[in-house]
Amino acid sequence: MNPKTLGYTTMIVSATLMGCVGLFSRNINTSGDVIAFTRMIVGAICIFAIMLYQGKAQQLKSIKLTPAVITSGVCLGLCLAAYVSATQYTTLANAVFLIYTGPVFSTILAAIFLKEKISALTASMLTAVFIGCLFIIGIISYNPQTGLTLSLSFSKQNMVGDILGLMSGIGYGLYLFFSRYRTDIGSDSRSLFNFSFGAIAIAICFVINPPSLAAMDGTSWLWLLSMGFFIGFGALSLLTIAAKHLKAAELACISYLETVVGAGLGILVFSESLTVLQAIGGVLVIGGGMGEIVINIIKKRTLSHKPLPQS
Structure with missing residues (x-):
């Protein structure tokens, strides 16, 4: 199989499986943190087994742990716990759209602490995601009598789940931000640390509650x-x-398939409904999240196919 085809195929299946989190969580009679903890533990065991098989386990001894490495794992564990819990208290569409606000928070943090400049295009994409978020959770709503209204309150029916969804988005953003540090650590080792410290963070929550x-x-x-x-x-x-066959931008774009799968399962399996504004909000979140990536890919391809000036 062509390497690119293999990359696209495996990433599509991976994103589809990730979009099925809500389907599994709603058939498990326990809290979201237990489900997330199990996922973290299984992930850690599998990554460690792969590293042992590939002879990479010895690399762990030479890696110096820093606060950024630990914090990124903690944020991943807590964000997944919040996300799985959100799928149990709100619609699957709301939960999956809200966790994908994470890149927005990560971009803002990078601009503040890493002094990364936000271009006009990035700013417009961030604005689209923010407005989409307001549509999804019902802060901006529509009524035939009053038209568009702005209310600083969540939809009562899904309030707990929507708040957990927002928390998962913030946690995901923090995870992405802290992952920017210590890029010298290999992906396998970093994944093992993320899963391990994520599981530890959730285990500490078990002690408290x-x-x-x-x-x-x-x-x-x-x-x-399962x-x-x-x-x-x-x-x-x-x-x-x-990840071995695709570029980071290609991985990021395909990962947004998770939102479509999650929302689709909510509608098809659990007979959930989306208002027109919530559907528009979902489109804004997806478009804002991957819009800049797609535009940059198109620009690069256009430049690469542009004929060189003749001398």
Whole structure:
């Protein structure tokens, strides 16, 4: 198989599996943090097993842990716990769209602390994501009698889930931001640290607020273990393969397929509905998140195909 074709195929399957988080979580009778913890543990075990098989485990001894490495893992674990919990309290569309506000928060943090300049294009994309977020959670709503209204309150029906969704987006943004540090660490080692410290962070939360497994029956355990295998190990392994054959921009674009899968499952499997404004909000989040990447790819291809001036 052509390397590019292999990369696109594995990334599409990986993003599709990631979009199925809500489908699994709603069939597991326990809290989102337990589900996220299982996913972190399975991910850590699988990454370590792969490193052992490839003879890379010895590299871990020479890596110096720093606050940025630990913090990125903690943020990943907590953001996934918030995201999985969000899928249990709000629509799958809201949950998956809100976690993808993460790149916005990461960009803002990079501009503040890393002094990265925000171009006019980036600013417009950030604005699109922000407005889309307001549409999704209902702060901007539409009523035939009053038209568009702005209210500083969440939709009562999905309030808890929407807040958790926003928290997952913030956590994802922090994870992306702290991942910018210590780029000298290999991807396998960094993934192992992320999963490990993410699991530790969730475990600390268990000490403060012990989870209940009383409602877990055989079916729930089967769904939980299946989620750990398919979404933890399966999606992660496919992502690793895809990363070897695709550019970062291509990976980022295809990853947004997760939002389409998540929203689609909510509508098809759980009979959830989206208002017109929420659908527009989802489009704004996706478009704002990947718009700049697509535009830059088009510009590069245009320049590469531009004929050189004759001397």
